[in-house]
Amino acid sequence: MKFLEKTLSGSHKRWDIIQNRTVNQTIKEKQSRSDDVYHYLKKRILFKEIAPGSQLVENNIGQELDVSRTPIRNAIKKLETEGLVKVYSNRGAFVVQPTIEEIQQAFDMRRHLEKMTLWRVYNQMTEQDLAQLEEWLEREKRSYAKKDILEYLDVNKSFHMTLALKTDNPFLIDFTERILNQMNVYLMLYDVFLDENLDEDKRIKEHELIINALRKKDINQLLSLMNQHMEGSLESLCLNESDRKTKHIPIKKSL
Numbered sequence: 001m002k003f004l005e006k007t008l009s010g011s012h013k014r015w016d017i018i019q020n021r022t023v024n025q026t027i028k029e030k031q032s033r034s035d036d037v038y039h040y041l042k043k044r045i046l047f048k049e050i051a052p053g054s055q056l057v058e059n060n061i062g063q064e065l066d067v068s069r070t071p072i073r074n075a076i077k078k079l080e081t082e083g084l085v086k087v088y089s090n091r092g093a094f095v096v097q098p099t100i101e102e103i104q105q106a107f108d109m110r111r112h113l114e115k116m117t118l119w120r121v122y123n124q125m126t127e128q129d130l131a132q133l134e135e136w137l138e139r140e141k142r143s144y145a146k147k148d149i150l151e152y153l154d155v156n157k158s159f160h161m162t163l164a165l166k167t168d169n170p171f172l173i174d175f176t177e178r179i180l181n182q183m184n185v186y187l188m189l190y191d192v193f194l195d196e197n198l199d200e201d202k203r204i205k206e207h208e209l210i211i212n213a214l215r216k217k218d219i220n221q222l223l224s225l226m227n228q229h230m231e232g233s234l235e236s237l238c239l240n241e242s243d244r245k246t247k248h249i250p251i252k253k254s255l
Contacts, residue, residue, distance in 0.1 A: 038075035053097035083185040110179045111230045121166040190237040
């Protein structure tokens with residue numbers, strides 16, 4: 001009897017292991033499908049194959065990728081948290097399409113935050129801090145040369161967050177990170193740097209000039225450079241329909 005109890009107990013344990021393994025595999029497979037859909041949609045959005053304002057139709061995506069609605073909805077939810085997609089009740093999911101006024105307001109807010117940061121850190125930067133900025137700059141150049149927009153934006157954010165973190169002001173750090181995340185959405189949707197040569201990118205050159213001005217502790221030059229940096233970044237965006245046509249960026253459509 002004891003032998004039978006041990007045997008049954010062992011069988012139950014093995015069955016539990018098999019069940020857990022099966023459940024874990026199923027979860028991983030579902031997560032993998034969601035990730036595949038997410039990366040597929042994000043890549044198409046970033047490379048302008050799906051234009052701002054376009055609707056993401058679940059049935060169309062499901063037929064194209066041969067997946068169920070669950071991974072599609074998970075992918076769309078993740079894109080929504082990143083600010084690339086907006087979901088409306090009873091309407092569906094759409095690639096965000098901010099107005100020109102909204103983008104200009106965001107750039108204006110960022111300009112003020114960046115200037116506040118420079119006022120607080122321009123005379124506190126150490127050689128170690130400057131070396132970190134130079135490392136970000138080199139990585140920025142490499143990502144630009146590879147035309148890797150995601151890495152480029154991530155490194156660009158790190159460059160500016162290095163300055164914000166130096167302030168030790170939690171509010172300024174938080175607001176700066178929020179506005180940079182929003183800026184990245186605009187740059188992903190409307191920036192045309194993939195059509196430019198590395199030598200033509202003014203933003204990278206401006207980062208070099210900002211580092212040099214920080215080394216000299218020249219606040220007036222820094223403020224001037226930041227104005228120039230924000231204006232150049234805003235000008236780089238392809239905001240009107242004629243510009244999008246010139247740069248071969250598709251006009252609104254659904255998927």
